[in-house]
Amino acid sequence: MFSHFKNSYLQGNCQDINSGVINRCVQRAWDEIKDINGYCLEPEFNKLTSEQPNIPIDINPFKISEGFGRIALPKLRRELHSADIEIVIAALTSLSDIVHYPERCYEAIRLKVTDRLVDLLCHELPPIRERAAFTLKVLAGMAMGKEFIVNNEDLLENLLEKVEDEFVEVRIHVAACLEMIARYWKTADVLVEMGFIPILLANLFDAVEIVEIHLDTLYLLFYCDGKQIAIDGNGFDILTKLLNVNEGPILAKAVKALSSLCMIKEGRQLAKEYRLLNELSRLLYDDRIEVHTAAAEAMIFCTIKSEEKIIASKIKGIPKRPIHLCKNRLNPSTQLFAIKALTSLCEHPKVRNEVNEKYYGDVEKVQITSERPEIQYFKNTLMQMLQWTPHRKN
Numbered sequence: 001m002f003s004h005f006k007n008s009y010l011q012g013n014c015q016d017i018n019s020g021v022i023n024r025c026v027q028r029a030w031d032e033i034k035d036i037n038g039y040c041l042e043p044e045f046n047k048l049t050s051e052q053p054n055i056p057i058d059i060n061p062f063k064i065s066e067g068f069g070r071i072a073l074p075k076l077r078r079e080l081h082s083a084d085i086e087i088v089i090a091a092l093t094s095l096s097d098i099v100h101y102p103e104r105c106y107e108a109i110r111l112k113v114t115d116r117l118v119d120l121l122c123h124e125l126p127p128i129r130e131r132a133a134f135t136l137k138v139l140a141g142m143a144m145g146k147e148f149i150v151n152n153e154d155l156l157e158n159l160l161e162k163v164e165d166e167f168v169e170v171r172i173h174v175a176a177c178l179e180m181i182a183r184y185w186k187t188a189d190v191l192v193e194m195g196f197i198p199i200l201l202a203n204l205f206d207a208v209e210i211v212e213i214h215l216d217t218l219y220l221l222f223y224c225d226g227k228q229i230a231i232d233g234n235g236f237d238i239l240t241k242l243l244n245v246n247e248g249p250i251l252a253k254a255v256k257a258l259s260s261l262c263m264i265k266e267g268r269q270l271a272k273e274y275r276l277l278n279e280l281s282r283l284l285y286d287d288r289i290e291v292h293t294a295a296a297e298a299m300i301f302c303t304i305k306s307e308e309k310i311i312a313s314k315i316k317g318i319p320k321r322p323i324h325l326c327k328n329r330l331n332p333s334t335q336l337f338a339i340k341a342l343t344s345l346c347e348h349p350k351v352r353n354e355v356n357e358k359y360y361g362d363v364e365k366v367q368i369t370s371e372r373p374e375i376q377y378f379k380n381t382l383m384q385m386l387q388w389t390p391h392r393k394n
Helices: 008-013 019-029 069-079 085-098 102-110 126-139 143-150 153-162 168-182 185-193 196-202 208-221 226-232 235-244 248-261 265-273 276-283 289-301 306-313 320-326 332-345 349-358 360-364 374-387
Strands: none
Touching: 008 019, 069 085, 069 102, 085 102, 085 126, 102 126, 102 143, 126 143, 126 153, 126 168, 143 153, 143 168, 143 185, 153 168, 168 185, 168 208, 185 196, 185 208, 196 208, 196 226, 196 235, 208 226, 208 248, 226 235, 226 248, 226 265, 235 248, 235 265, 235 276, 248 265, 248 276, 248 289, 265 276, 265 306, 276 289, 276 306, 289 320, 289 332, 306 332, 306 349, 320 332, 320 360, 332 374, 349 360, 349 374, 360 374
């Protein structure tokens, strides 16, 4: 385990001296001035991140035997339910390392290791629960592993229960496991049927890292019947509350989830009740790329019907920011969503006249990247919309 702090010994014993000064003095002491990176100044520590289990445990290494070659996985499988807790923890730790190799992962799935982890996921010791959830997450990285997990109802019920585990280390691995399962539509259907959507919505105010994973999972589960289930479970209200947080990834993923709900009639009706267009117009001015890109995408689905376009036309200066984002040729996704959102807004005469009077030259000069030729098609559609004159009866 590496220390989280650069020159931690000196910083711990000389706390009255600025850590940046200590770091630079150490560099000079080596008779070689190196490039000063960000960790030499602020922040004063280089924090390491890892997906490995990190709940502290005390194991006697001289008491544990190890398996090698062909007998490794069968041996570890047997030791998962040993009477000695230290052997169980050691077996889980070794298993979580071995299954990172695809060949070993498929072998573990064929040996039905997932079935042996059912009760360990609800074990009274947090290190065992954490390592069991982590192992399941790695196994779920394979298509076969996803199917084996969802075919075990007891295992799914335990995963559903451990979404709200008291230890954050366990919750984050359970969340990652569910997100991995939801990537495959066939296994995602099983999660929807088992009632995971209401539980995930109820836990969207957890730690930041866990909320990000839950939002990714929900977005994957919203592709079919999940939208209506989320709306019936007050999911729209929960997601709109996340629009007031400061974390960019959470903001962007919450907006993407809301845009998915707005694909159906009930979602767009709630968008009008919650005045979602006003929130999206505010988020368009956010400096973070992922946030204003997601807001532009959501605005497309919130301005489909004529009534929604009328509501959008009443927002002061609404076409200004999308026009500015249309010029961002270095970010094709932002440019694409901004052009499509602006096209939808310009279907209202008031917005179209405003764009023609103030910004027509800016729109005409928008440069399109050669990497995404389809964006040129949507720009041509926008120009046709601006030049369109409604037919009138004599």
